Amino acid sequence: MSDLETRLAAIVRADPGLMHVLEGVRDQGLPDWRIFSGAVYQCVWNALTGRPAGYGVRDYDVGYYDPDTSWDAEDVVIKRVAAAFDAPFRDMVEVRNQARVPIWFPAHFGEPYAPLSGTDEALARFVAPAFAVGVRLEPDDTISVAAPLGLEDVFALTLRPNPTRGVARDWPRVVERARARWPELTIIAPETA
Template identity: 75%
Template sequence: MSDLEARLAEIVRADPGLMQVLTTVRGLELNDWRVFSGAVYQSAWNAVTGRPPGYGVRDYDLGYFDPDTSWDAEDAVIQRAAAAFEPPFRDMVEVRNQARVHLWFEGKFGEPYEALTETDEALARFVAPAFAVGVRLDEDDTISIAAPFGLEDVFSLTIRPNPHRPLARGWDRAVVNARSRWPELTIIQPEIA
C-alpha cells in the first residue's frame, strides 16, 4: 500500500457515514463491489481542507458486478440494499450493476459505453482522475482501494479531464458542482485542439 493509499484508508476509517455504508454493504455479500466516486474523493477533500466528515457528500455510489444484466436482477439488489439501510442512507446509496451500464449509458449521457468485465474497470472511464477512486471493506476489515490514475489528484485537490477518454459532456457541470463546495480546487481545463 502506498503512502497515499494508507492516508486514504485512514480518512475512510475516520468518516462515520462512509464506514457505515461500507460495513452494511459488506454484509450484503455482493460480487465485485466498490463504493466509489464522490463519497470517497470528497471524504479525502474534506480531510485535506479541514471540513467535517460527510460535508458535501450527496450520495454513495455502489457498484457491483453481476453477469445477469436483467433489470429484475438489478432491481432485486437495489431493494435488498435499501432494506439494509435506515434513513438517511436508504435514500443516499445508489446501487448499479456495472455489467448493465452499457445498456443505458449512451441514452442517458449521449456517449457510447463498451460493456465492462469487472467493477474496477469502470473507474478508468470516469470524467476525471480525481473521481476515479473506489473502496471496499474486506472481510478482514482491510480497506481495499482501487485508483487507476493514482491518488495524487485527489490529495492535491486537482480536477483534470480523464486523458483516456473524450471530454465528458458533463465536464462543465461537474467542475462547477465540485468547486461550489470546495473552492480550493484547482481545475485544469482541457486543451482545445
C-alpha cells in the same frame, strides 16, 4: 499498499457515514463491489480542507458486477441493499450493476460505453482521475483501494479531465459543482490536460 492508499484508508476510516455504508454493503455479499466516486473523493477533500465528514456527500455510489444484466436482477439487489439501511442512508445508497451500465449509459450521457469485465474497470472511464477512486471493506476489515488513474489528483485537490477518454459533455457543470463546494480546487482545463 502505497503511502497514498494508506492515507486514503485512514481518511475513510475517520468518516463515520462512509464506514457505516461500507460495513452495511459488505454484509450484503455483493459480487465484485466498491463504493466509489463522490463518497470517496469528497471524503478526502473534506479531510484535506478541514470540512466535516459528510460535507457535500449527496449519495454513496455502490457498484457491483453481475453478468446477469436484467433489470429484475439489479432491482432485487437495489431493494435488498436499501432494506439493510435506516434513513437517511436508505435513500442515499445508490446501487448499480456495472455490467448493465453499457445498456443505459449511451442514452443517458450521449456517449458510447463498451462492456466491462468488472467493477474496477469502470473506474478508468470516470470523467476525472480524482473521481476514479473506489474502496471496499474486506472481510478482514482492511480497506482495499482501486484507483486506475492514481491518487495524486485527489490528494492534490486537482480536477482535470480523464486523459484516457474524451472530455465529458457536462464537464463545465462538473467543475462548477465541485468548485462551489471546494473553492480550493485547482482546475486544469481540457485544453491543457
